[in-house]
Amino acid sequence: MRTRRGPTIAASVLWLLPCVGLGGTGCALLLRLGRPPAATPVRVAPPVWRTTPAVAPGGRLAAHHFGSPHPARAALAVGRETWVGTPSGVLRFDAALWRDPGHARPRAVIGVGAGLPAAGVNALAAAGDLVEVATDGGLARVDAGGRVQPGVTLPGRRVTALAAGYIGAWPGLYRRGASARVPGSADLRVTALLECGRDLYVGTQDHGLLALRDGALAAVPGLPAVRVGGLAGCGRPAGVHAATTAGLFTVARGVAQPVAAWPRHATTVAVAGGAVVVGTYGEGVRRLGPGAAALLPGAHVALLHREPRGVLAGTDEGLVVLRDGAPPAAVPLDGPPPGPVTAVAVAGGDLWVGTFDRGLALLRDGSFRPAPVHDERITAIAVDARGRPWVGTPRGLARGEGERFAPVADPRGWLGRHVNAVRRHGDELVVAVHPGLVVIDPAHDPPRFRYYGARGHEADVGLVGPTVYGVAVARGALWVGTDDGLTQLAAAGPRDLTDLGDVLPDNWINDVRARRDEVYVLTLRSGFLRLAPWRTDVIATSLMTSPGVLLPLGERVLFGTNTHGLAVADVPPGGAAHIRTFGPGEGLASRLVTALAFDPTRDRLWIGGAAGLDRLDDARRALARGAREVP
Numbered sequence: 001m002r003t004r005r006g007p008t009i010a011a012s013v014l015w016l017l018p019c020v021g022l023g024g025t026g027c028a029l030l031l032r033l034g035r036p037p038a039a040t041p042v043r044v045a046p047p048v049w050r051t052t053p054a055v056a057p058g059g060r061l062a063a064h065h066f067g068s069p070h071p072a073r074a075a076l077a078v079g080r081e082t083w084v085g086t087p088s089g090v091l092r093f094d095a096a097l098w099r100d101p102g103h104a105r106p107r108a109v110i111g112v113g114a115g116l117p118a119a120g121v122n123a124l125a126a127a128g129d130l131v132e133v134a135t136d137g138g139l140a141r142v143d144a145g146g147r148v149q150p151g152v153t154l155p156g157r158r159v160t161a162l163a164a165g166y167i168g169a170w171p172g173l174y175r176r177g178a179s180a181r182v183p184g185s186a187d188l189r190v191t192a193l194l195e196c197g198r199d200l201y202v203g204t205q206d207h208g209l210l211a212l213r214d215g216a217l218a219a220v221p222g223l224p225a226v227r228v229g230g231l232a233g234c235g236r237p238a239g240v241h242a243a244t245t246a247g248l249f250t251v252a253r254g255v256a257q258p259v260a261a262w263p264r265h266a267t268t269v270a271v272a273g274g275a276v277v278v279g280t281y282g283e284g285v286r287r288l289g290p291g292a293a294a295l296l297p298g299a300h301v302a303l304l305h306r307e308p309r310g311v312l313a314g315t316d317e318g319l320v321v322l323r324d325g326a327p328p329a330a331v332p333l334d335g336p337p338p339g340p341v342t343a344v345a346v347a348g349g350d351l352w353v354g355t356f357d358r359g360l361a362l363l364r365d366g367s368f369r370p371a372p373v374h375d376e377r378i379t380a381i382a383v384d385a386r387g388r389p390w391v392g393t394p395r396g397l398a399r400g401e402g403e404r405f406a407p408v409a410d411p412r413g414w415l416g417r418h419v420n421a422v423r424r425h426g427d428e429l430v431v432a433v434h435p436g437l438v439v440i441d442p443a444h445d446p447p448r449f450r451y452y453g454a455r456g457h458e459a460d461v462g463l464v465g466p467t468v469y470g471v472a473v474a475r476g477a478l479w480v481g482t483d484d485g486l487t488q489l490a491a492a493g494p495r496d497l498t499d500l501g502d503v504l505p506d507n508w509i510n511d512v513r514a515r516r517d518e519v520y521v522l523t524l525r526s527g528f529l530r531l532a533p534w535r536t537d538v539i540a541t542s543l544m545t546s547p548g549v550l551l552p553l554g555e556r557v558l559f560g561t562n563t564h565g566l567a568v569a570d571v572p573p574g575g576a577a578h579i580r581t582f583g584p585g586e587g588l589a590s591r592l593v594t595a596l597a598f599d600p601t602r603d604r605l606w607i608g609g610a611a612g613l614d615r616l617d618d619a620r621r622a623l624a625r626g627a628r629e630v631p
Contacts, residue, residue: 039462042488042497044536051577052540053569058580058626061587065089065111067119067612068338072314075305076124078131079144082307084319085121088335088589088612090133092146098309101321101329108146112589115148116140117155119589119611125162134159137584139167163193166200173202184217191227196234201251203228209242209256222256223249230268230279230304241276243269248278261288270304272311279304285313285322296320296328334367341608344597345381345389351606352389353613354378360391362403373398373405380548382422382429384442390429392419397431410449412458414438421548425473435466437480452489462494463487469547470512474519475533481509486521504529505540511550522550522559530571539571541579551596554620556627560593566607568623580627588614
């Protein structure tokens with residue numbers, strides 16, 4: 001006999017089983033003839049306590065950041081080192097990068113934990129004894145030893161390009177020492193800057209190439225209003241080279257001419273050994289002119305950095321050193337897949353990490369391993385009682401055996417649809433898919449399925465809406481959060497809670513979690529509820545949230561926000577409530593937090609977001625200290 005670790009969902013909602021099982025024609029007949037009881041309002045325990053907590057940044061957290069090093073976007077020779085700007089900070093390499101690329105490792109990383117205002121680095125430039133680091137959160141200055149200096153220029157702005165007298169941002173071009181934009185640049189999203197004689201060339205995202213001379217900005221004739229990805233060169237006869245989506249152009253005497261050797265999409269450009277080297281969108285690195293050759297085939301190139309020892313290429317897949325007389329040499333770099341981390345799940349000592357559109361990876365023994373799934377857009381992950389991962393995607397559910405995944409088929413076909421959430425309860429899994437929920441008992445082969453549908457839809461059990469973002473089990477009931485309100489499914493029938501009841505502040509529910517007898521309900525943009533048998537708390541806030549980012553932890557409630565990073569709410573009964581937020585200024589890499597997971601055996605919190613993954617050790621104590629230490 002199989003031993004249950006806890007009550008099953010079937011035991012919690014027995015009245016539903018005849019209508020949503022897969023017992024054949026009898027069940028189908030009941031579905032046609034029988035209807036679930038009409039929903040009544042959820043009974044909310046008095047007293048109803050309402051508060052609008054103060055929201056303020058918390059103290060600094062000592063988190064460890066795991067970000068993708070790809071694609072590298074900038075590089076600079078700093079003494080005997082080469083610094084490389086990536087989406088997760090600055091990687092510092094010694095001479096081994098050029099001497100033995102296949103065994104080179106960063107000797108240090110300068111990131112948010114070291115004091116950068118954001119993880120993403122877009123440009124690097126020398127400024128006397130310091131290095132200027134242009135980030136997604138402003139311009140920082142770092143000494144040669146890697147120490148971030150106090151003060152940030154253009155804090156909170158995305159700084160994208162640097163020149164001796166100017167700073168490029170999204171949007172605007174700024175003179176150094178001035179807070180106002182250069183006239184005519186307010187709408188410009190600057191991608192590249194190059195000073196050449198009296199002119200400053202300004203590459204933009206969608207306005208082509210402009211030249212600044214004597215304080216006036218003007219478009220460079222001959223080059224269309226397209227994206228300029230990179231600028232290189234200066235002087236005669238070669239002129240300035242501009243890599244654009246319309247091909248490679250050369251600017252001479254103030255006029256741009258297309259380069260016949262490369263009329264296709266060029267992403268960046270460099271001049272190496274007198275030859276023009278162009279990075280492309282999917283066609284690798286090409287050397288043009290005499291000795292033309294494909295130096296690196298088939299890659300989407302974001303960076304070309306020239307030093308006397310060779311050319312460093314940054315691509316979507318890696319960092320590659322190109323040297324005369326030697327084949328391309330990849331630099332081994334570890335990290336999660338590029339892009340936002342959208343789902344995380346603890347599996348013993350391992351961690352499953354899902355991303356927005358770059359697939360799934362397993363973090364084991366400090367290294368990330370890719371795990372192919374039928375769809376690289378990961379929406380949810382849960383680990384069952386046997387330690388197997390179940391992964392949600394827009395094209396359905398997949399189950400893992402080891403590190404191999406296969407789509408899960410079910411008789412109704414619901415599990416081939418967009419999966420919003422996957423939760424484990426005891427030995428069973430609950431999957432949120434249109435138009436409701438599928439409960440899976442994976443102990444059988446094939447697994448057994450039960451279906452709970454929304455009112456007026458297939459397998460109707462009375463859910464208030466068909467789009468489910470959160471689900472939890474507490475007090476003998478299934479609590480289901482949808483974008484139409486909350487449903488409580490119990491033996492007595494369905495009960496609904498919507499914003500018409502003057503308790504739920506917003507019908508759009510992004511997550512539901514339970515802790516003992518307490519149920520927590522996170523809304524899209526109006527705060528959250530704590531429903532306890534003895535009282536009800538309505539905590540109002542305008543912080544925007546994403547699906548699946550609610551986590552009650554000890555006496556605090558954690559939730560991810562779209563602009564303020566991780567929010568930590570302290571709501572003591574009868575006490576002063578407050579919310580502290582933690583983003584790049586407080587030691588976490590992401591302002592947009594889209595995934596949370598807690599490992600209770602190690603007291604470790606994992607935070608996934610737009611800038612990758614953060615790990616917070618000794619999490620309860622660290623958050624308590626961070627909530628007290630308000631700057």
